[in-house]
Amino acid sequence: MKTNKSLPYLFIAPALLLFTLFTIYPIFSSFFLSFQSMEGGKYEFTGLSNYTRLFGDDIFWKALGNTGVILIVQVPVMILLALVLANALNSQLLKLKGFFRVSFFLPAVTSLVAYSILFSIILQDEGIMNTILGFFGIDAIQWLGDPFWAKVSIIVAMTWRWTGYNMVIFLAALQSLSREVYEAADLDGANRIQKFFHVTVPQLKPVILFATILSTIGTLQLFDEPFNLTKGGPADSTMTLGLYIYQNGFEYFDFGYASAIAYVVVLLVGILTFFQFKFTGDKS
Secondary structure, three states: OOOOOOOOHHHHHHHHHHHHHHHHHHHHHHHHHOEEEEOOOOOEEEEHHHHHHHHHHHHHHHHHHHHHHHHHHHHHHHHHHHHHHHHHHOOOOOOOOHHHHHHEEEEHOOOOHHEEEHHHOOOOOOOHHHHHHOOOOOOOOOOOOOOHHHHHHHHHHHHHHHHHHHHHHHHHHHHOOOOOHHHHHHOOOOHHHHHHHHHHHHHHHHHHHHHHHHHHHHHHHHOOOHHHHHOOOOOOOOOOOOHHHHHHHHOOOOOHHHHHHHHHHHHHHHHHHHHHHHHHHHOO
């Protein structure tokens, strides 16, 4: 029976067309846009002016610093917490595993609007968090009104939302690990902590790297939490690169400059991913 070799290409053509139209084209279009600025109602090629403008933009550097702080603090805390939770939920001694797994994963599928409203209520000056602190004699904290605590609030909100997502990834990887290695560690007299750091973590290294890279990319693009909770304030203390791209593009309609910032984020993602691979020694 004669087969038409072009038939498979016909099947994938619609998907390929949509991918080209909505993914490939915007990537190249925004790259060219980053070299243009609005002049007299139309975009004109202005070379590297949008990129050189970044060097004198204080808000850009503040957004870069805020994103860096959140990245350095939040990602390691979340990854470590997800690892510990996954290890605990994989234990044979734990009862009601299904309940705990669903409970910890639930924030990842919670509506962003509902989640933001929830944290706004909790972190109000008269909110639940300050009420609890009051029971212990601690003065109320301006969680969303103080530059330091606003940043802490963003980190806490992100950790609450995404720890369960990473936990599920680690849990799936844990269940595929070889039991023989743990039995050998038992014979050598290793306790639970030693097995966690010397058996579990090394075997999960590729998965940890995968989750860390995903989390790094997500943090560099961070937009939802600062937009919904603080709008980048107070005094730009929670302004992030993602939020600054949005402001320039959709509030100031300076799409050329917003595109230039977006490609700086792409460059940062590439550099950080490279160093993460080098740091973990993964040659593949």
